[in-house]
Amino acid sequence: MTAPSPTASHVFPRHTHATLPHAVAGDGCYILDRDGKRYFDGSGGAAVSCLGHSDPAVIEAIQSQAAQLAYAHTSFFTSDPAEELADLLIEHAPAGLDRVYFVSGGSEAMEAALKLARQYFTEIGQPQRRHVIARRQSYHGNTLGVLAVGGNMWRRQQFAPLLMESTHISPCYEYRGREVGESAFDYGQRVANELEAEILRLGPNTVMAFVAEPVVGATAGAVPPVEGYFKRVREICDQYGVLLILDEVMCGMGRTGTLFACEQEGISPDITAVAKGLGAGYQPIGAMLCSAQIYAAIENGSGFFQHGHTYLGHPVAAAASLAVLRRLTMDRALDRVAPMGDRLQAALVDRFGEHPRIGDIRGRGLFRGLELVADRATKTPFDPALALPKKIKAAAFDAGLLCYPMGGTIDGAAGAHILLAPPFIMNDDQIGEVVDKLDIALKATLPA
Numbered sequence: 325m326t327a328p329s330p331t332a333s334h335v336f337p338r339h340t341h342a343t344l345p346h347a348v349a350g351d352g353c354y355i356l357d358r359d360g361k362r363y364f365d366g367s368g369g370a371a372v373s374c375l376g377h378s379d380p381a382v383i384e385a386i387q388s389q390a391a392q393l394a395y396a397h398t399s400f401f402t403s404d405p406a407e408e409l410a411d412l413l414i415e416h417a418p419a420g421l422d423r424v425y426f427v428s429g430g431s432e433a434m435e436a437a438l439k440l441a442r443q444y445f446t447e448i449g450q451p452q453r454r455h456v457i458a459r460r461q462s463y464h465g466n467t468l469g470v471l472a473v474g475g476n477m478w479r480r481q482q483f484a485p486l487l488m489e490s491t492h493i494s495p496c497y498e499y500r501g502r503e504v505g506e507s508a509f510d511y512g513q514r515v516a517n518e519l520e521a522e523i524l525r526l527g528p529n530t531v532m533a534f535v536a537e538p539v540v541g542a543t544a545g546a547v548p549p550v551e552g553y554f555k556r557v558r559e560i561c562d563q564y565g566v567l568l569i570l571d572e573v574m575c576g577m578g579r580t581g582t583l584f585a586c587e588q589e590g591i592s593p594d595i596t597a598v599a600k601g602l603g604a605g606y607q608p609i610g611a612m613l614c615s616a617q618i619y620a621a622i623e624n625g626s627g628f629f630q631h632g633h634t635y636l637g638h639p640v641a642a643a644a645s646l647a648v649l650r651r652l653t654m655d656r657a658l659d660r661v662a663p664m665g666d667r668l669q670a671a672l673v674d675r676f677g678e679h680p681r682i683g684d685i686r687g688r689g690l691f692r693g694l695e696l697v698a699d700r701a702t703k704t705p706f707d708p709a710l711a712l713p714k715k716i717k718a719a720a721f722d723a724g725l726l727c728y729p730m731g732g733t734i735d736g737a738a739g740a741h742i743l744l745a746p747p748f749i750m751n752d753d754q755i756g757e758v759v760d761k762l763d764i765a766l767k768a769t770l771p772a
């Protein structure tokens with residue numbers, strides 16, 4: 325074993341060979357580093373910073389809650405910000421969702437969702453229900469439980485021996501999945517029906533939940549479902565008594581133009597998870613929302629959800645999130661997302677629509693993805709050895725743009741895409757800035 329090299333930093337970074345600039349300040353949609361360089365936050369970090377980096381109302385809410393009361397453990401107390409936040413979330417949530425469980429992030433929210441689904445079935449006397457079905461194109465978090473459910477093979481591979489059993493069906497991925505001559509609707513029904521086949525294969529009364537992102541984020545780059553897909557999924561779940569868990573950690577909280585992405589599908593889940601935009605990056609917070617029926621099963625059963633973390637319902641995080649949600653709903657920041665997203669899409673199509681290396685430009689609201697291909701006609705993906713996402717990210721960063729290029733997987737195979745998730749407060753000039761800077765990065769990195 326070689327001796328460890330002396331290091332100037334004691335932070336354990338994501339990439340041990342990277343030397344990162346120090347972020348020192350936020351200014352609207354920009355992050356400034358120690359040398360004064362400004363970066364437009366075109367990905368909101370990882371689809372987090374929906375209100376930019378210097379929102380006065382959110383900052384004020386954090387300061388005053390921290391001064392008033394920073395922390396009170398939820399086995400002793402509830403708090404005003406947590407109660408008010410839960411009320412406001414439920415007021416705007418899809419029909420049927422009635423209770424909110426606050427955690428510190430997306431993986432925690434999804435872990436809580438899985439455990440609640442399992443406990444629901446033990447409480448109602450169906451302990452044989454244990455199987456979780458998810459999709460091959462999915463990411464649900466990095467902790468072991470949700471990693472097991474996620475379909476990103478690259479993320480799972482080395483941890484496979486530690487993961488619980490789960491099964492995966494096809495995603496709803498029109499760009500690659502829809503066959504010639506097949507309508508988008510028929511395609512959606514066909515892939516949704518894979519859920520029914522999988523439930524029947526496993527044994528209908530052994531399946532606990534189906535888990536999906538309404539609009540797929542990190543694994544595939546803002547892939548929206550086709551019309552009717554989630555209605556059919558909902559029908560199948562109802563028919564077999566399977567819980568529908570929607571992971572809105574990335575696509576929720578207004579990112580796609582509605583507070584919850586599933587609103588656009590005309591369905592309600594039994595359980596959903598949100599995070600990222602919920603705290604908008606000002607505080608770490610996530611939430612799991614569940615139906616009145618599921619809550620009642622716990623309330624009328626053991627009366628105790630057998631789960632918990634130290635920072636459940638953290639008052640400062642809840643106060644920040646309440647200010648964020650008020651900005652989105654009462655101040656109507658959410659209303660900007662759909663029209664601004666349409667203009668971003670139009671600008672991307674205008675600049676890159678005929679680009680020989682970009683096969684698809686897609687998404688909803690301010691959640692956009694560009695899929696990179698070696699060949700547009702055959703949709704052949706680039707060789708992962710080229711490490712294009714990494715190079716594009718670096719070139720965009722040099723140009724002063726944060727974007728989120730990922731290798732990801734295309735329904736099991738290697739793929740590459742760029743995810744854009746800019747703050748909702750961006751303006752039209754900044755759409756031009758994003759497109760120009762992305763253009764510079766793509767010219768510097770993509771093969772001619």
Ligand code: PMP
Pocket residue numbers: 370429430431432434463464465466537541542571572573574575599600
């Ligand atoms: N689910 C989805 C859909 C996500 O995009 C993410 C984060 N990228 C997570 C879960 C995990 O969230 P966190 O990183 O906050 O644990």
